[in-house]
Amino acid sequence: MGRAPPIMATFRTVKGFRDFFPEDCALRNYIFDTWRQVARRYGFVEYEGPLVESTDLYKKKSGDEITAQLFCFEDKGGRDISLRPEVTPSLARMATARHRDYKKPMKWFQIGPCFRYEEPQEGRSREFIQFNADILGDASQGSDAELVALAVDVMLAFGIQSEDFVIRLSNRQVWTHYLEDRKVPQEHWTAFLAIIDKIERAKPEDTAEKLGKIGLTLEDVRSFMASVDGNHPIFAALRADLEARGLWRYVRIDATIVRGLAYYTGMVFEVFDLKHGLRAVAGGGRYDKLCALISDSSVDMPSAGFAMGDVVLGILLSKTPGAQVGITDYLNTQMGVEAYVVVADEAQRAPALAAVQALRAAGVRVDFSLNAQKVGKQFQAAENLKARFALVYGAEYPQVQMKNLVSREQQLLPAEQIIHAVTEALKLPVTGPLIA
Amino acid sequence: MGRAPPIMATFRTVKGFRDFFPEDCALRNYIFDTWRQVARRYGFVEYEGPLVESTDLYKKKSGDEITAQLFCFEDKGGRDISLRPEVTPSLARMATARHRDYKKPMKWFQIGPCFRYEEPQEGRSREFIQFNADILGDASQGSDAELVALAVDVMLAFGIQSEDFVIRLSNRQVWTHYLEDRKVPQEHWTAFLAIIDKIERAKPEDTAEKLGKIGLTLEDVRSFMASVDGNHPIFAALRADLEARGLWRYVRIDATIVRGLAYYTGMVFEVFDLKHGLRAVAGGGRYDKLCALISDSSVDMPSAGFAMGDVVLGILLSKTPGAQVGITDYLNTQMGVEAYVVVADEAQRAPALAAVQALRAAGVRVDFSLNAQKVGKQFQAAENLKARFALVYGAEYPQVQMKNLVSREQQLLPAEQIIHAVTEALKLPVTGPLIA
Numbered sequence: 028m029g030r031a032p033p034i035m036a037t038f039r040t041v042k043g044f045r046d047f048f049p050e051d052c053a054l055r056n057y058i059f060d061t062w063r064q065v066a067r068r069y070g071f072v073e074y075e076g077p078l079v080e081s082t083d084l085y086k087k088k089s090g091d092e093i094t095a096q097l098f099c100f101e102d103k104g105g106r107d108i109s110l111r112p113e114v115t116p117s118l119a120r121m122a123t124a125r126h127r128d129y130k131k132p133m134k135w136f137q138i139g140p141c142f143r144y145e146e147p148q149e150g151r152s153r154e155f156i157q158f159n160a161d162i163l164g165d166a167s168q169g170s171d172a173e174l175v176a177l178a179v180d181v182m183l184a185f186g187i188q189s190e191d192f193v194i195r196l197s198n199r200q201v202w203t204h205y206l207e208d209r210k211v212p213q214e215h216w217t218a219f220l221a222i223i224d225k226i227e228r229a230k231p232e233d234t235a236e237k238l239g240k241i242g243l244t245l246e247d248v249r250s251f252m253a254s255v256d257g258n259h260p261i262f263a264a265l266r267a268d269l270e271a272r273g274l275w276r277y278v279r280i281d282a283t284i285v286r287g288l289a290y291y292t293g294m295v296f297e298v299f300d301l302k303h304g305l306r307a308v309a310g311g312g313r314y315d316k317l318c319a320l321i322s323d324s325s326v327d328m329p330s331a332g333f334a335m336g337d338v339v340l341g342i343l344l345s346k347t348p349g350a351q352v353g354i355t356d357y358l359n360t361q362m363g364v365e366a367y368v369v370v371a372d373e374a375q376r377a378p379a380l381a382a383v384q385a386l387r388a389a390g391v392r393v394d395f396s397l398n399a400q401k402v403g404k405q406f407q408a409a410e411n412l413k414a415r416f417a418l419v420y421g422a423e424y425p426q427v428q429m430k431n432l433v434s435r436e437q438q439l440l441p442a443e444q445i446i447h448a449v450t451e452a453l454k455l456p457v458t459g460p461l462i463a
Numbered sequence: 464m465g466r467a468p469p470i471m472a473t474f475r476t477v478k479g480f481r482d483f484f485p486e487d488c489a490l491r492n493y494i495f496d497t498w499r500q501v502a503r504r505y506g507f508v509e510y511e512g513p514l515v516e517s518t519d520l521y522k523k524k525s526g527d528e529i530t531a532q533l534f535c536f537e538d539k540g541g542r543d544i545s546l547r548p549e550v551t552p553s554l555a556r557m558a559t560a561r562h563r564d565y566k567k568p569m570k571w572f573q574i575g576p577c578f579r580y581e582e583p584q585e586g587r588s589r590e591f592i593q594f595n596a597d598i599l600g601d602a603s604q605g606s607d608a609e610l611v612a613l614a615v616d617v618m619l620a621f622g623i624q625s626e627d628f629v630i631r632l633s634n635r636q637v638w639t640h641y642l643e644d645r646k647v648p649q650e651h652w653t654a655f656l657a658i659i660d661k662i663e664r665a666k667p668e669d670t671a672e673k674l675g676k677i678g679l680t681l682e683d684v685r686s687f688m689a690s691v692d693g694n695h696p697i698f699a700a701l702r703a704d705l706e707a708r709g710l711w712r713y714v715r716i717d718a719t720i721v722r723g724l725a726y727y728t729g730m731v732f733e734v735f736d737l738k739h740g741l742r743a744v745a746g747g748g749r750y751d752k753l754c755a756l757i758s759d760s761s762v763d764m765p766s767a768g769f770a771m772g773d774v775v776l777g778i779l780l781s782k783t784p785g786a787q788v789g790i791t792d793y794l795n796t797q798m799g800v801e802a803y804v805v806v807a808d809e810a811q812r813a814p815a816l817a818a819v820q821a822l823r824a825a826g827v828r829v830d831f832s833l834n835a836q837k838v839g840k841q842f843q844a845a846e847n848l849k850a851r852f853a854l855v856y857g858a859e860y861p862q863v864q865m866k867n868l869v870s871r872e873q874q875l876l877p878a879e880q881i882i883h884a885v886t887e888a889l890k891l892p893v894t895g896p897l898i899a
Binding site: 074079104108120132176 | 478491492511546561564568576590601609757759812824
């Protein structure tokens with residue numbers, strides 16, 4: 028180890044971007060597979076948008092916070108384009124363009140990278156992977172409930188339990204009604220929601236000052252907020268639905284949740300961990316006007332959805348003991364091989380290669396040494412790759428030694444029986460007999 | 464249909480980029496799953512690099528053709544960055560940075576998007592998805608053979624047979640030796656390889672003129688080319704290996720194959736369809752010096768690999784009847800749901816929701832109507848989603864009607880038996896009895 032010269036890192040990963048080495052990539056695939064599996068149980072179908080869109084698409088709908096964070100540039104044809112900071116605008120563009128081809132409601136999900144130029148810190152990188160689930164063409168609280176239920180079941184599927192997370196949920200109309208009651212002019216509503224969005228982090232005196240400018244007091248806002256709970260009639264249908272599913276206990280009504288994006292119109296929610304004070308794991312809500320906006324009013328599809336990123340989720344998984352079992356099980360099935368072919372005598376490389384080929388054709392994961400190696404080194408490689416069986420092609424050929432590397436049992440078999448013996452033995456428990 | 468106003472496509476996909484609607488996304492996932500499955504059978508492990516790298520990384524190694532096609536821009540921090548046009552430079556950067564952490568040879572694969580600013584046409588878009596498979600840290604022809612075998616097996620796994628494709632293979636050293644023999648100065652070698660790369664498409668008189676400038680004749684080049692076949696000693700070890708695997712018949716030695724990229728040093732190959740005259744489906748080769756170049760000579764890892772894109776492959780799949788079976792089988796398991804819960808009486812929505820939840824928790828793919836709907840419409844939705852079973856929650860509750868939508872058999876069951884009945888029935892053939 029000490030003798031190699033230090034590596035000159037001539038090239039580095041661009042700030043805020045990530046390398047996925049095999050162990051990172053396996054964890055990423057576990058996250059993808061879990062998202063995909065739960066979404067499919069819910070009857071969602073997968074789609075994907077392009078990673079690049081016209082910058083105008085985001086200027087039109089995402090709001091100022093996101094457009095300030097765009098990776099935007101001009102392509103060689105003079106187009107003003109951006110790496111996507113989120114997927115919902117692409118979804119609305121796609122869904123409105125071809126909405127006649129699909130039955131409503133459209134339950135669609137997506138998994139892929141997004142990009143935002145933010146200062147990298149814990150839980151935040153410039154490239155991250157989002158899982159998006161949306162229901163388009165349905166205005167009912169049944170959709171809202173289905174999405175909240177999906178968010179809960181995704182967390183549970185990761186082994187994150189009721190003591191580890193909560194859904195903080197509200198409805199923007201709670202505030203719309205409040206502002207109407209207080210006769211606050213509509214031009215101040217967006218600014219007001221931005222104040223509420225930051226109310227937990229901002230200094231009370233700053234919040235009070237900002238509220239004062241639009242004719243409100245912090246005291247009144249706070250006392251209204253405290254009055255909004257699960258008995259508010261706006262949540263009645265959602266609550267009945269989630270209670271029937273046994274999932275209401277994961278929900279906490281919280282009027283401070285308004286979401287930063289400009290396009291939400293109704294129910295909004297965020298998923299938070301309860302033990303580590305991390306950023307939101309997921310967030311979403313109802314955006315009934317977005318499809319009309321994107322399509323210049325030609326397609327009006329009430330819709331709702333949420334997104335979950337891989338960065339905060341990854342941190343939460345690493346901090347949650349109950350989440351480790353699923354990860355370990357997954358990695359055990361994903362890494363390594365099932366069988367390793369040992370070429371003990373180079374004169375037998377040809378039949379050994381034929382066996383490698385035949386085993387792989389039978390669907391078995393197989394590795395072997397690509398060139399002449401000592402037998403001990405080959406067995407070491409088999410162990411490193413966690414192979415269950417070693418098949419030794421050597422002096423005994425056309426007899427082949429089959430060895431169970433878990434039970435250490437071994438047996439000499441005619442070469443023509445090897446493929447069948449391995450495929451059958453792989454169906455048995457790991458310490459099972461060599462021949463069924 | 465005729466009454467809706469025409470859709471104003473306010474926003475479009477950026478030129479050369481693609482939307483993946485659900486049916487496209489399912490086909491894409493089929494391609495990903497097949498790549499992944501075959502690579503894992505070969506003992507390759509998955510990694511992924513960032514989609515964005517320093518532009519310098521490509522300037523240093525990819526050669527002029529690729530750097531002219533870069534999507535490059537300056538980020539807000541003044542960094543000169545590019546969307547990756549290929550993955551090998553990232554792989555070399557990652558592998559050299561952490562090569563001490565992995566046993567050699569490193570058999571790594573990757574699946575993800577790449578970007579090139581080229582004129583879109585059949586088989587070419589500005590964003591495409593590549594499958595990359597590389598073996599790092601092994602200089603033997605055993606690695607070359609393993610990669611060629613993997614390329615063949617990937618094609619076969621897609622249902623593309625020996626009559627549909629061929630591996631056109633050569634070795635750059637064939638030409639190195641030729642140029643040494645003819646005493647052509649090294650400064651002309653790159654230009655010479657570019658001439659050979661285009662020899663099949665260029666006009667003979669243009670090729671002859673270019674060769675003349677470096678002291679060669681087209682006649683001599685052609686007669687040398689014709690002399691290079693499977694008996695050339697440079698291919699002996701590769702041939703013996705692939706013959707032992709029964710795969711040599713997929714290989715055609717072809718000295719015109721040199722590959723455009725600057726970094727190849729030995730074996731090079733491309734995969735071509737035999738019936739439709741498409742662009743290469745895949746290509747790759749040995750690049751023994753790249754890791755040293757990327758790491759300023761601190762890590763010397765002889766390596767080889769190939770990449771296959773999804774665009775030409777997708778066209779070939781659509782034109783190959785034998786490839787359709789695998790696609791159809793895959794789509795049948797990926798789209799739709801297994802069970803549909805019919806709420807025939809809204810008074811029973813709560814137990815129906817509880818059943819939806821319990822079935823999904825048991826891993827069953829379930830859908831239902833999110834709000835009140837006529838029973839006929841709900842059954843229609845069940846059929847559209849290709850559900851095998853409908854479960855009717857109506858007047859008979861706490862008895863539930865379970866209906867096999869394939870065999871039309873139906874049975875009234877107590878609600879508490881439904882979950883077990885469905886999970887058991889799903890294990891039986893589609894027309895099987897309702898109760899095992």
